[in-house]
Amino acid sequence: MHWGNKITLVFIGFVILIISMVVFSMRQEFHMVEENYYEEEIAYEGKMNEIKNGRDWPGLVSAKQEGQMLKLKFEDAEKVKGKIQFYRPADADLDFFVPISEEINIPIEKFKAGSWKISFSWETDGKKYFKEEQIFIQR
DSSP states (O other), rough: OHHHHHHHHHHHHHHHHHHHHHHHHHHHOOOOOTTTTHHHHHHHHHHHHHHHHHHOOOOOOEEEEEEEEEEEEEGGGOOOEEEEEETTTTOOGGOOOEOOOOOEEEEEGGSSEEEEEEEEEEEEEEEEEEEEEEEEEEE
């Protein structure tokens, strides 16, 4: 085979590779963490205050896997109003919310194995709080 033909084949192979990569990347699905990202960015300072308040919260706020159950504990839940968000970074379709209560037990079957973020958002006496924990669900 002549060297000119080899260069032509390498060039054609490179073009096919680039076109394949473009087509593949165009078909990828990306989930934003928040649908209203810009509004959330504006409210960032308020969110930082909520996180600081959450760190200063005197009661226990925890999430851990025990066997086939995910156990959530929230001390003084009767004094607060709020929600717990379960966020799956890899798939936004699996996200869900539950209201805050003293103790919550959720079967592991409800979760897909892997990394999850659990966000506690609550309010009491006109003050807002936020705490986030990351867990890894194992089967």
